[in-house]
Amino acid sequence: MSSRPARRALLLGMPALAALTSCSPGGGSGAPSDAADGPAGSDGGGAGDATSAPGSASPTTAPPSAAEQALAEMSVREQAAQLVLVGVRAGESFPEESVSGLGLGGFFLLGRWSEVPAVVETVASARAAVGEAPAPLLAVDQEGGRIRMLRGDTARETPSAEELGEEGPEAVTAAYRSIGEDLSALGLHVDLAPVADVVDPELGEDNAPVGALERGFGTEPQQVAACVRAAVEGLGEVGIAATLKHFPGLGRVRENTDFSAEGVTDGTTTAEDPFLEPFAEGIAAGAEIVMTSSAHYAQIDPGVPAMFSPAVVRDLLRGRMGFTGLVITDDIGSAKAVADVPVAERAARVLEAGGDAVLTADPTIAGELVDAVEEWAGTSEEAAAHLAEAAGRVLRLKERFGLLA
Template sequence: MFVTLPPDRARRSTAVALVVAVTTLSASCTSGVGSSPSAARASSAGTVGTPSGAGTSASTSQPTSAPTTAAPPAAPPREEPTPEECAKAVVRGLSTAERAGQLLVVGLDANARRTSLDRLIRGRHLGGVILLGGWTSGRDDVRAATRHLSSLPDRPGGAPGLLLAADQEGGRVQQLRGDGFTRIPTALEQGTWSPAELRRRASRWADELRAAGINVNLAPVADTVPTSIGPANDPIGQWDRQFSSDPRVVARSVAAFIKGMHEGEVATATKHFPGIGRIRGNTDLTAEGIVDRTTSRTDPFLRPFAGGVAAGTDLVMVGSAIYSRIDPGVQALFSRRIVTDLLRKRLGYQGVVITDDVGAAKSVAATPVGQRATRFVGAGGDIVLTARPDTVPAMHRALTARMGADRDFTAKVTAAATRVVALKAELGLVDCD
């Protein structure tokens, strides 16, 4: 997402709870429900009896020893709740407005005041913030912003912390630069490296993000651009954002990137499902040229997304192109056939699904602002991402109003909020005690 930069700007492993078989519908949610077997319980100290010993007999007049009291059974070790168990408990305690707020992530521009979103985040109970606009002044500036943002959630008993995201793909799409951030090569160059080398470097990039207070990287790009289209593909190919034109190479690179990010304890968002490598229009800039007439439910270009799911990606970003062979006339993020049937059921992904930008993007301009949120959640999605803070109130109102009128929709919001909070639990952003 967000490729429209100004022209002059060129989890830890144990936190992966989304690893699922590519072709099998997982029985667990984001948390990886089902903890490992408990440790063996301590046994009691023994039975009460008269000690035996040489020279002791029933005929002696010596008094017998006092009975030995058995030690009480050791208390079983306290098992930590799984992220899903924690999330369910937390979400049960959230109001309607708070549940809706967890599904909204808003952009903070590099040129905006660091406090400009404070009232919005607190008043609408937002789930996260993405840093936009090109933060070029280095790690300390980013860290000051993320430290302030992290302090904002305030709710009796503690509120889930914020997802703090950045687009740190490489090449022209690297929002965080300057001292403390390595200049990352384009994905096309990264795709020429061995998986081990890409994983090693991605781990180092993740260390930089974590040191700056970022916990989610909206990467890697899993789109494959055919050589027959190449730079004519405006959102990806023009900027060398693809790892390769071979989906098998893309799949290997996607998995290596994810694993490296996880080693650095940063969550990933594999994008832009089900692939925008075959369209010509940039969905950020236009509603024209965004119909894909080739991709099908069994397309080999889905392989990189399946690889991302198998590697444990924490989020999957759904784009706003239209796929006429899957759901004609319906944009992907509003399509139940794509979000639920293809991604969740066919690919077996049970984690967090996030939109590409639906605030400033021209591709969704014809859809009323509030409906951009309700239609996405209705299709089976979770997080609505908007680059424009002024769209948040309408989205939040639409979500809460629909919840008040539709029991089935309320259940979808609750399920979505649970997936989001489970991810936050994996990232240490929720107090589960």
């Protein structure tokens, strides 16, 4: 029942900033503070307790949702499989040998897809590969500019985030609505966008993962926050789930975590940093997914990649910022930043940190990841409970898309 500014103020732990009406740089910042401890929202929506009013009928127990029913019928291994999403590369055969029979949670498109029949065939193969398991979530990285997996006949061309940030929120909303329409037409559910990272103005193009590729909306937190909200709302207007990335931000590192394990430490960002404002604004706008990065954040949890850090995921994202949706990783299959960590350990550490699902661009490790999650769930009651909670989040998102029928 609260207004958007009030919700945003809760997320940021400070008064709402009134200037978020354009993407033009403005004064002020919005860093999360201790005032925002605890979830900022709940599944209950503030409905109050179940006590009956005088003279009313006795309360009845609501029937389980489709997601709850599906979860209750799953084995531990089936739950584990829901937490693994595998990349399918354009121009290559669907990785049936690596994924068939696992009942994976989803797939995402990699490379450049320019022909509609190829996408349609892959969507059909993905659905067939999971067998009797719930239909898979289907995602793609469609940001605009250079970062567009869908090209040619499969999607309309849209400007880069940098260009959109200069134009303003209305342009951002229109572009992301267009992106969402194209994804929906192809049977896809999730856009692995928008980028919520604020590029350090002192780095600019020397920021390899974002600035050099024009993936960021700008260099000022308030500006980027307004554009992130606009992107989330544009996708939401056509029913596509938005993904805020790369939490807690890649705008202050020099190298790309996909290609390097060096130069991927952010020594500046703190848990109260203004650069977190775009993530808070995206959450307030209704983003359903947050992607964690594999960079290191020396002021939050030194020496630990964000996706493996309880301080980043449980304390900051879940606790301080109140995010209750699905937390996924950046690629853990091929990324150089985590290449030295054994595959099974990657999955276990993600879950121990409080994450929900893992993405791998390497389909050949899918089975190993499912094995690792299943084994981890058997280490304690707490681990088993977290697995069920994480699988439940995946299934609730699937329920929204009608994938549990």
